[in-house]
Amino acid sequence: MAVFSQATNDSIMFKNISDEIFMNGKAYSNLRFLCKKVGSRLSGSTGAAKAVEETARMLREAGADTVFLQPCMVPHWVRGEKEVGKAMLNDGKVMPLNIVSLGNAVGTPSAGITAQVVEVKNFKELEALAPDAVKGKIVFYNFRMDPRHINTFKAYGEAGAYRGQGPSRAASMGAVGVIVRTLSPVLDDNPHTGATRYDEDKPKIPAVAISTNGAVELSNAIASGKVKNIYFKTNCQMLPDEPSFNVVGEIRGSEFPDEIITVGGHLDSWDLAEGAHDDGTGCVQSIEIIRVMKALGIKPKRTIRAVMFMNEENGLRGGTAYAEAAKKENKKFIMAMESDAGGFTPRGFGFTMHPSQKEKLLSWKPLFHPYTATEFTEGGGGADIGPLRALGTAMIGLNPDSQRYMDLHHAKTDVFEAVSERELNLGAVVMANMVYLISQYGL
């Protein structure tokens, strides 16, 4: 009689899960639907409402024991008509500016704003300027994302400060508008949006992103003394909050139903594209975990919840609501995992948890080696699951390859066609494998 070790059995189950996903997976077709039939899903939009309905359906079709909606109020920011921007040159010519409003930003007056421009490379340069050099002007933050960081999230973190704090820091010096160089490591014509955050005690001034090519062109024009002033008009506004939902699909644990494993992505997306990698992929991968468990007849010992979080992009209300609901449940939220870094080939996982829990996960690492998730690193989780950390929940973030993500993140190029079916599936495989182990052995 053959006696298999636990590791051998787990390794067989890993292979079963992988085979099932590669042979019969629904993540790719679900993603196609979400991108092509629903489309962009900014909080408060009809797209977001439709996405709630449709992912609830997908979870039911995947075989979830229970599917429920978890209410939350969300901000309702709208872009309005397409932005217009141009630089008026001293020779009378006009240079069009390829811009989009930053998310959450106020719009310009209906006549737009016209002002001289002052270019800075960073906050230090801005804050070294005399107040007169900024007052009444448009500040152009031309901070280039540093291409030398191998992990593009590091470069994004550095450059993100200009999108987030740039408007308020410029406003505090009297600026009337802000142009931020797009957060992308590549030179192209696609401006990327994304949330800005106004300080409540500062004037709220209009703020736009300009494409990377546009930033280079504008910078060159400024350097050559050609630019008289800048005009731009944005039509965005923040409307009253709207009711919305997280979507949750559950498989009830067979032995420890009160130990909850959360796995999710966020359902909302920016309005410029289809929210394929950000974060349609995390949603359909999470749904796929439910599907593969049911398809293989796995009865997890602990409860698994696949969660489509609402409003990650500009408010985190869904993540907050989930944690608040969790606090009220008399259950133990043992682990939460998020996939919100794109549907690319997995490189590994990042962990934020107790050292003894990490040790347990590290003992499983060899099992993941054939599935490309070879790097188990310190620190990780996700924005939506972050609020659960206060409950002591262990956090895991899926870390896919980061090379292509920032090229299309928050831009019109984040579409279904940019997702590889196999890469998406491989992410789902390693997520399902990790969820499987924790559902069997706890943490």
Added chain:
Amino acid sequence: MAVFSQATNDSIMFKNISDEIFMNGKAYSNLRFLCKKVGSRLSGSTGAAKAVEETARMLREAGADTVFLQPCMVPHWVRGEKEVGKAMLNDGKVMPLNIVSLGNAVGTPSAGITAQVVEVKNFKELEALAPDAVKGKIVFYNFRMDPRHINTFKAYGEAGAYRGQGPSRAASMGAVGVIVRTLSPVLDDNPHTGATRYDEDKPKIPAVAISTNGAVELSNAIASGKVKNIYFKTNCQMLPDEPSFNVVGEIRGSEFPDEIITVGGHLDSWDLAEGAHDDGTGCVQSIEIIRVMKALGIKPKRTIRAVMFMNEENGLRGGTAYAEAAKKENKKFIMAMESDAGGFTPRGFGFTMHPSQKEKLLSWKPLFHPYTATEFTEGGGGADIGPLRALGTAMIGLNPDSQRYMDLHHAKTDVFEAVSERELNLGAVVMANMVYLISQYGL
């Protein structure tokens, strides 16, 4: 006084190389030129001749001490006019077949061929058939690439037998033509070409690839008894051999000029697309190694040759000519590395060499960790450098992520736009780093 260890110095050099490539790299713009200004480069074509000239220029611009052409005669296969295929159905309707001729295949008579079709899933099914069931018919190999293999090259290896040997094995049973299901893990409408190999003692029969969607559709039609017969017409032919060249750019070693490090990709490509991932990326990465060495003022102790091999796709004449020339040189070809698996994020390297050499390479492995080349595996090299192995040359193959390669390999979708600038550069970084170490320390 600070004393740095060798590993520390190497790690600093790795970072310098990486920074230089990410800040000032030319691989991406060279690739754009090769794809958009030269285009497809099948052996013997004007594109191939132009590619020889242009990559010689790129090598000179990269700063190579010497650039030379190495002559070889190459096969000259031409596709001719676009192929036509259709299935005639019993109800009088016609189902178009989305086909392309396999490379090296003979064309049909000018009237095309019309015959009944017999579908088999594999050679076993074919060879279990009675001779009458095959004689005079078109054999349709509907072998699906197995999506369960995580490394797509494994699935490609299995399925490749049908493209390579399928025509002769069918011909030996009296078949008059062959249709092979496209070697791709995804369902789409793009037939992939690629070389077939006729046995000299068998009749040479026309052979085409059908898109994966087309294969499914044809198979369904056959299963439902709807198909009367199949017609297809191909216009390809093998013309007399043509003179061509490998392109070599060299940096002469400062201490051991007679120890040669070869690094390359192949310059020829199939005619359907731009040969971006196959193998424009390997070529421009190899050129980039020369460029980065010169840009950083590195004086390698051993000689480095970047080689654009001609005719990998349908003859390997360039690789053979390179090894023959090497035999005649009174030098030591210590290592050869090839990048011919696409310009995707590196996962690591594969090695074919003496155990003591492997041990040396393994001692360097930690240096590569920050640059994503974390997997050092047994077995590897490349088709073009293969003939050097007989001279005792150590072989290294760059192993990039394989998930997307087979989707576009040999198909019209293998274009510049399918290449990520950062992924391409990262491949060049780890190749340059490996070449740097071996140029300094030998093997």
